[in-house]
Amino acid sequence: MKQTWRWFGPDDPVTLAHARQAGADGIVTALHHLNDGRAWPADEIAARKAEIEAAGMNWDVVESVIVHEDIKTRTGDFRALIDNYKASLRALGAAGVSTVCYNFMAITDWTRTDLDWPLPRGGTALRFDIVEFCAYDVLVLERPGAEADHPAERIEAARRRLTVMSEGDQARLEKNLIGWVPAREFVFDRASFRRALDRYRDLTADGLRQNLLSFLAEIVPAAEEAGVRLAIHPDDPPFPLFGLPRVVSSAGDARAILAAQESPANGLTLCTGSYGAGAHNDLPAMAKEFAGRIHFAHLRNTSREPDGSFYEAEHLDGDTDMVAVVSALLDEEHRRKAAGRADREIPMRSDHGHALIDDVGHGKSPGYTWIGRLKGLAELRGVMRALERPGMEP
Structure with a gap:
């Protein structure tokens, strides 16, 4: 190859x-x-x-x-x-x-919740955490209809996860999910991302x-x-x-x-x-x-x-x-x-x-x-x- x-x-x-x-x-x-x-x-x-x-x-x-x-x-x-x-x-x-x-x-x-996830041997990797994603989708972004897309136990786990996340952690999560994409000239904020979702x-x-x-x-x-x-x-x-x-x-x-x-x-x-x-x-x-x-x-x-x-x-x-x-x-x-x-x-x-x-x-x-x-x-x-x-x- x-x-x-x-x-x-x-x-x-x-x-x-x-x-x-x-x-x-x-x-x-x-x-x-x-x-x-x-x-x-x-x-x-x-x-x-x-x-x-x-x-x-x-x-x-x-x-x-x-x-x-x-x-x-x-x-x-x-x-x-x-x-x-x-x-x-x-x-x-x-x-x-x-x-x-x-x-x-x-x-x-491509979408990840963590861009610097620590590895056991050192270094970092990209990671997608479904509970953190749910926390953002349901509880931070408050997307209409989001709760129907996640099982109840995941939403409950997301609520618990959010209580131990600092404001900085939440800001990092939002940036990773909607504010950063490789080789894109623009970034979303929460309001513009909601508008983009509305098109679909x-x-x-x-x-x-x-x-x-x-x-x-x-x-x-x-x-x-x-x-x-x-x-x-x-x-x-x-x-x-x-x-x-x-x-x-x-x-x-x-x-x-x-x-x-x-x-x-x-x-x-x-x-x-x-x-x-x-x-x-x-x-x-x-x-x-x-x-x-x-x-x-x-x-x-x-x-x-x-x-x-x-x-x-x-x-x-x-x-x-x-x-x-x-x-x-x-x-x-x-x-x-x-x-x-x-x-x-x-x-x-x-x-x-x-x-x-x-x-x-x-x-x-x-x-x-x-x-x-x-x-x-x-x-x-x-x-x-x-x-x-x-x-x-x-």
């Missing part, structure tokens, strides 16, 4: 030189300063591509061309925004950037799913024409939050998305952490079933708890059999090579690294540390190297 690295552009404290030293050959990035729904100009794409190539790597994956909320709800300027999306795909394809990761999560990106008040999961399929019906042909492979990223976590519908959370969801547009341009990002946070998902089985349409892989691991909480585990620990997943992806690469496919190499990246040693206190975005991701990438590289030896498959 092609070893890649997510980079947030020139302002990222983890530089292209850091990525190269970590062993990456490819870069995963976007034009974050233009990622608000406008069409990406060819000269901006060319400049970013040249910057990456000057550092000795290739721009292998765009993560992401943002899907505007108007598109997800099919309101407002959604028609013009879809046209802009098509224009960006054409410009990327013309520049030779041929894989685009995107998501269809309503309002939120009458949109059911079936409605959001239909909006996704309508979007695919328009952009997949444009991607195919541009020579671009689309790779939808799953919901993170893979269950509803804040009453918002989720439509990319299971093998069944992935199956429906791929069946809706049978084009090779319509594919998946296999994020083992996002899917893996749900006990209903069998990642080795999904890697095998969807192998031919997996265009990108985020390889990370999570450890689940019985109540639905989870934290970001070591890349080779946690609840997902990472060796089995990597084996399935390498098998698919061998099939593609035998078939003469141009996309025989699947780009992958380590993801959501722990904050370790010099990562701590150096301004690196939570989950996008240097040493933590370097460690994860090195471990995954070792797995790949071992599996590529005859007789070493699990």
